[in-house]
Amino acid sequence: MSHIERPRYQCALGGALVTINAIERAVAIVHSAPGCAASADGAATVGAGYWGSTLTDGRATPSTNIIERQVIFGGEERLSEQIASTLDVIDADLYAVITGCMTDIIGDDVRAVVSEFQKQGKPVIVAETGGFKGDSNLGADFIWDAIVTQYLTPGLPKDNRRVNLFGFVPAQDVFWRGNLLELKRLLGRLGITANTFLTPFDDLKDLKDAGRAALNVVFSDVHGVKPAAVFEETHGTPFVSEPLPIGPTATEAFLRRIAARLEIDPARLDEVLAEEKAYYYGFLTPLTDLYTDQDFQRFGVVIGNVNYSYAVTRFIADDLGWIPYLVAVTDLLTDEQRASVVARFEEIPEILRPKLIFETDTDRIKERLNEELASEADPYGSPISPAYVIGSNLDRPLAAELKAGFFGISYPITNRIVTDQYYVGFRGGLRLTTDIVSALVANR
Amino acid sequence: MGLKHDKVVPGREDRVAACMAHGGCASGMGKQDKICLKNNERTFSQAGLCQLLPTLGMLLTLPDTAVIVHGAIGCGSTGFGMNTAIRLHHVLRGNPNAKDSLWFTTNLDESDVVHGGEQRLEETILTVAEKYRPQSIIVLQTCTPSIIGDDLVGVIEKVRPLIDIPLLYSHCEGFKTKVWATGYDVAFYAIVHGFIEKDKEGPPPKKGPRQPGERPVVNVINLASMGKPDEIEIERLLNEIGIDVVIGPNFANRETVRRMTQADLTVSVCPTHDDYLVDYLHTEYGIPFVLKDMPIGLANTRNWLLDIARHFGLEKKAEELIEREESKARQAVQRFLPALKGIKVFISAGEFRAVVTGGLFQELGMEIVGLRSYHHDEFGTEFYEQLVRAQQGKDFPVDIANFQPFELINLLQKVKPDLFCGHVYDNGWAAKLGYPTITIFRIFDHYVGYRGFYEVAKKAARNLRNPSFQKRLGENVGSAYRPEWYQQSPFAYIKTDASPAAAA
Numbered sequence A: 001m002s003h004i005e006r007p008r009y010q011c012a013l014g015g016a017l018v019t020i021n022a023i024e025r026a027v028a029i030v031h032s033a034p035g036c037a038a039s040a041d042g043a044a045t046v047g048a049g050y051w052g053s054t055l056t057d058g059r060a061t062p063s064t065n066i067i068e069r070q071v072i073f074g075g076e077e078r079l080s081e082q083i084a085s086t087l088d089v090i091d092a093d094l095y096a097v098i099t100g101c102m103t104d105i106i107g108d109d110v111r112a113v114v115s116e117f118q119k120q121g122k123p124v125i126v127a128e129t130g131g132f133k134g135d136s137n138l139g140a141d142f143i144w145d146a147i148v149t150q151y152l153t154p155g156l157p158k159d160n161r162r163v164n165l166f167g168f169v170p171a172q173d174v175f176w177r178g179n180l181l182e183l184k185r186l187l188g189r190l191g192i193t194a195n196t197f198l199t200p201f202d203d204l205k206d207l208k209d210a211g212r213a214a215l216n217v218v219f220s221d222v223h224g225v226k227p228a229a230v231f232e233e234t235h236g237t238p239f240v241s242e243p244l245p246i247g248p249t250a251t252e253a254f255l256r257r258i259a260a261r262l263e264i265d266p267a268r269l270d271e272v273l274a275e276e277k278a279y280y281y282g283f284l285t286p287l288t289d290l291y292t293d294q295d296f297q298r299f300g301v302v303i304g305n306v307n308y309s310y311a312v313t314r315f316i317a318d319d320l321g322w323i324p325y326l327v328a329v330t331d332l333l334t335d336e337q338r339a340s341v342v343a344r345f346e347e348i349p350e351i352l353r354p355k356l357i358f359e360t361d362t363d364r365i366k367e368r369l370n371e372e373l374a375s376e377a378d379p380y381g382s383p384i385s386p387a388y389v390i391g392s393n394l395d396r397p398l399a400a401e402l403k404a405g406f407f408g409i410s411y412p413i414t415n416r417i418v419t420d421q422y423y424v425g426f427r428g429g430l431r432l433t434t435d436i437v438s439a440l441v442a443n444r
Numbered sequence B: 001m002g003l004k005h006d007k008v009v010p011g012r013e014d015r016v017a018a019c020m021a022h023g024g025c026a027s028g029m030g031k032q033d034k035i036c037l038k039n040n041e042r043t044f045s046q047a048g049l050c051q052l053l054p055t056l057g058m059l060l061t062l063p064d065t066a067v068i069v070h071g072a073i074g075c076g077s078t079g080f081g082m083n084t085a086i087r088l089h090h091v092l093r094g095n096p097n098a099k100d101s102l103w104f105t106t107n108l109d110e111s112d113v114v115h116g117g118e119q120r121l122e123e124t125i126l127t128v129a130e131k132y133r134p135q136s137i138i139v140l141q142t143c144t145p146s147i148i149g150d151d152l153v154g155v156i157e158k159v160r161p162l163i164d165i166p167l168l169y170s171h172c173e174g175f176k177t178k179v180w181a182t183g184y185d186v187a188f189y190a191i192v193h194g195f196i197e198k199d200k201e202g203p204p205p206k207k208g209p210r211q212p213g214e215r216p217v218v219n220v221i222n223l224a225s226m227g228k229p230d231e232i233e234i235e236r237l238l239n240e241i242g243i244d245v246v247i248g249p250n251f252a253n254r255e256t257v258r259r260m261t262q263a264d265l266t267v268s269v270c271p272t273h274d275d276y277l278v279d280y281l282h283t284e285y286g287i288p289f290v291l292k293d294m295p296i297g298l299a300n301t302r303n304w305l306l307d308i309a310r311h312f313g314l315e316k317k318a319e320e321l322i323e324r325e326e327s328k329a330r331q332a333v334q335r336f337l338p339a340l341k342g343i344k345v346f347i348s349a350g351e352f353r354a355v356v357t358g359g360l361f362q363e364l365g366m367e368i369v370g371l372r373s374y375h376h377d378e379f380g381t382e383f384y385e386q387l388v389r390a391q392q393g394k395d396f397p398v399d400i401a402n403f404q405p406f407e408l409i410n411l412l413q414k415v416k417p418d419l420f421c422g423h424v425y426d427n428g429w430a431a432k433l434g435y436p437t438i439t440i441f442r443i444f445d446h447y448v449g450y451r452g453f454y455e456v457a458k459k460a461a462r463n464l465r466n467p468s469f470q471k472r473l474g475e476n477v478g479s480a481y482r483p484e485w486y487q488q489s490p491f492a493y494i495k496t497d498a499s500p501a502a503a504a
């Protein structure tokens, strides 16, 4: 490990916290020093297009706010007091105790504290999420593991038209709510009920009964994979890893795979695909003059997390017809996780396969891109002009330096607000085309 | 001890007997046993801030500075939010091309927790110095390295000779203090030690006495919650009575900070915020200070200006200016007064800001029906009394709370104000209950001085004229709390050493 410049994630506690915050009628009880919850979700709520806070998030997050005294003498008593009082004051159906660095270091036995409440039948779960254990994505895995093993009803009969959607870390995917809702709509058209869990319209009961699903779809090669494996072990539901489907090509492929797996009527599938494609092309076709006359093909530089970097690259290659040049994956990954990402990029035809780098620091991304550019034989010094950068707000200076177009799609996004926008599916692809091309005509 | 000799900045609960948990009446503030107040705790509590956050917010404003947060990966992650605010500050300061703030985490992981993080910190400082070439580097020590025993000062003194720019540091572990306002002290500590005490050139010498005819220079200590418009108003007023100003240390560079040691007087805009630095400049440089008021509202602005003017025998000029400005401002707010008369307002912010803003509202004919302060210390005490007196003895509830929205929401439902005026992240709670809101600071707007008096009146009248955003929200947003909570006292979960919380 080494230091990181302006990390594009929070700590494990942060990932667990925002996940709970995104689940309706679930509330976190943070067992940590006073600033941890505010640090973690302050970052997520601003960086995720001003997500903001709902009723039990932000400064309303129940927190033990432990200080030196508890660090020395232990914080278990304080935690027990806080769980009891939270049950009295906050009107929720799931209470998730999550811990910060110091409580993990001093070794509070939080599981023992929580089990006292569980014995009384209280809906309290616990995950140890000390920030030094890793980033938000790991923290989201920790809390999903806790939900799957401590909250879900075991032994439910399977419904072979029901799936659970995983792999979304709120704020890390700035558009998680819109994306989930659109995936739910699309699958719904095929007669599949998709549980999304992380939108404001989800019912906690669907989470409790998530074991009924015949399949778990993890929209990531990394995030959510571990808890999906735990889910399979505990509740017998298998899982598949799917890339986030953006645009007509990826979405059609995704729906065909799912339909085959769940044995959906092929005629119904074709009908849905035809209608959704017609929507995309119905709006895209009239843009043809603009796109071709202005030569809006670009060399693409894509910067983002595991999920977006691949999904966006596929979209610009397959649907926009661009040339992906360099992709920087900014997540902290194990070797094994890296290998799975590399394997995924190898699915891109060689002629369009970009240079793939794993880099957490904004400044290093620039350096490595420049090294790459310097190695190109181009006496005019503009090997990737015209270029376009699709990344986060942190990458705007890079785009400016390259005199490239820019659009922000990965965390952090602070220059617009995000509500129900989405980029998945056919319509999401249309939205992404609209946004990307809009940036090219913005100064007219 | 004081800023110069403290090894570690003391928590404000010890230094100024600050209190974080109390519920009572304005008329009773300051009359309780201090120690008892200090030890109040909540048996149900919601997330606060830690001292790291205000420290980071202040230090990220220093131009061309790299901040290294020594700890686990999450501690500095609010940098993004701070960066947006700081960018806007720079834009307002006529510097639209300001670079984004730069910060790093040493990213301590499980193995570092076992083996220590000193080496990582050392490497980080050296790499950042070499690669990013900032004008200065600041290292902030968070909880994790402190618990595992990293020797921050040892590392700093080891690398200081190796780099040629100022190296600032501070201990600001969140678990060390309940009072996050300690973070202001921590930022001052880092700035003073880095740019003055341990600077390569050493501390600047004391300035000699002013020559006859030389215009006096005063330091005005700015706040992250004070925008450029407010700084302009302060500068304008002081300039008009013949005083020059140095504004810092937020957004200031090394030179400006060092210049602050050469002033004739230090003026605070918020005593609670500034006393640690003010005291340093006084003790080490003999610079007298004015640490009493905040120039918000007519009476407070008057007192503030006169106190400063008195130091230089400029009372007469100040009186004239005040007469002129007051009559203009009073004239200007005339058209808003009918809409504001008798409006019941609830205020929520840092204590000093809250009480002086209360005075401003009273001058506009409004009545205070409740107030929440983030903490309580002696600087605020006398103002509560004044506020009660100014509304003919009508008392009001006071909640001392580092946020704790559950208490606020309960209290609001009991006092039902016509208008809520709160700090960022406070207004939302009132808005979701349907109450009209105005924000108590916004860096684009005027709040200070005469222009501020006018603008706040205008803002309040504008919001009261159409509060439908909040009203509709109130009709459509549910409650996170159990119905029984609203039946209880808003202070039911505060326990003192003597009395356990009523609800516990």
Ligand code: SF4
Binding pocket: A033, A034, A035, A036, A037, A039, A100, A101, B050, B051, B052, B071, B074, B075, B142, B143, B144, B172, B173, B174, B175
């Ligand atoms: S309380 Fe400690 S660990 Fe938590 S954010 Fe503050 S400094 Fe970091």
